[in-house]
Amino acid sequence: MRVPSRSPGQRPGFSVTPAAPTRRRAFATPTRPAAPDLDAYRAAVADLLVEVGALxxxxxxxxxxMLIDDRLREPAIASVLEATPQGPVGARETLLLEMARYQPNARxxxxxxxxxxxxxxxxRIDVMWWRDAPTFLTDAxxxxxxxxxxxxxLxxxxxxRFRYTEQPRTLLGRGTRAVRRRLLPAATPRTAGLRFRRARREVVALLNDIARQFAAxxxxxxxxxxxxxxxRSAEHQHRLRRLGYAAMVPSGHCLGWAVDVEMEWFDRFGVRDTLAELLLARQRTGEVNVVDEGQAWHVCLAPAxxxxxxxxxxxEMGV
Structure with a gap:
């Protein structure tokens, strides 16, 4: 049996006028805005800091x-702030409020x-990267x-491959910690310790990798x-703010993607600069964002x- 062709073609004995070509609606291909230039952003922030120091x-x-109003509008800075949930206006208002409330303290x-x-x-680079990530709102x-x-x-x-200490939860634990610090003041970093000894799997892998490189x-x-x-939970972040810590909101810690790494303590071993260069090298590759916070450096994993x-x-874990 002959199977008819699916192609229209010309049938014998008939004259067929070719159909007019069908007009197709043109659809514009959506284009994503270019990712902000983080090197330019960091350079612009560095320039701003010089001016803030002079005032x-x-x-x-x-x-x-007036300086903040002016400089946050610069394209290099505005491009990052526009990509955060707060936007440039919210970021400006939050920063000015933080500056107005600022009181120096030892914590x-x-x-x-x-x-x-x-x-x-x-x-804000952390917040831009993880703007769609859910926040851990409570300790629970x-x-x-x-x-x-x-x-x-683990x-x-x-x-x-890295070390940490937990926050003492009892009066006895706090007393023991205080005695140990008096007897051996430089044996460990001077830190309150982890409130939560939990972490994302990717962050554990990052810290293990940095720790191995640091050891080598x-x-x-x-x-x-x-x-x-x-x-940290947002609940704990606000608890830290009430105690006087510079705990920013929103924060990469409350999304689970940020950590703080001790730096100052390693001065006594002559390796602080080594660790700093390891962290900055990873920032240059786009793997992390690094913020110098003095005694400790804040490190946030990049989505990429x-x-x-x-x-x-x-x-590594054999999962």
Missing amino acids: AGESCTSARQ SSAADLTALVRIYLLS QVDASPELVDLEW RRRDLL STPPGTPSLWVTSLV ARRRLRRAYEA
Whole structure:
């Protein structure tokens, strides 16, 4: 049996006038806005910090506000702030409020107004990267989240290459910590310790990788990489703010993608600069964002590195 062709073609004995070509509606291909130039952003922030430092006096409040108003509109800075949930207007208002409320104290990582501006603006890169990530709102959410793993479980199985200490939860624990610090004041970093000993799997892989590289780059006997803060709830972040810490809101810590790494303590071993260069080298590759917060440096994982580090974690842990 002959099967008719699906092609219209010309049938014998008939004259067929070719149909007019069908007009197709043109659809514009949506284009994503270009990713902000983070090198240009960091350079613009550095220039702004010089000017903020020159206007540090109490009589310069109006001049500082005018400076912030002007410089946050620059394309290099505005491109990042526009990509955050707050937008440039919200970021400006938050920064000015932080500056107005600023009171130097021993707990805060912001030693002065310049440091406060640096910490706030550079940490906006974290918020831009993870703007769609859900926030851990409460302590209970951190404790129950399946996205986080228990560091103590990993440590007991010798699967961590970095060190940490937990916050004492009892009066006896705090007393023991105080006695140990008096007897051995430089044995460990001076830190309150982790409120939550939990972390994302990718962050564990990142810290293990940095710790191995740090160990390979320093003399024998150098202490391991020390982590002073990991994931936090928004509830805990506000608790820290009430205590005087420069805990920014929103924060990469409350999304689970940021950590703080001890720096100052490693000065006594002559390896602080080594660790700083390792972290900055990873920033140059786009793997992390780094913020100098004095005693500790804030490090946030970039979304582009998430898949590689998740695979690294699974391979290392035998998952």
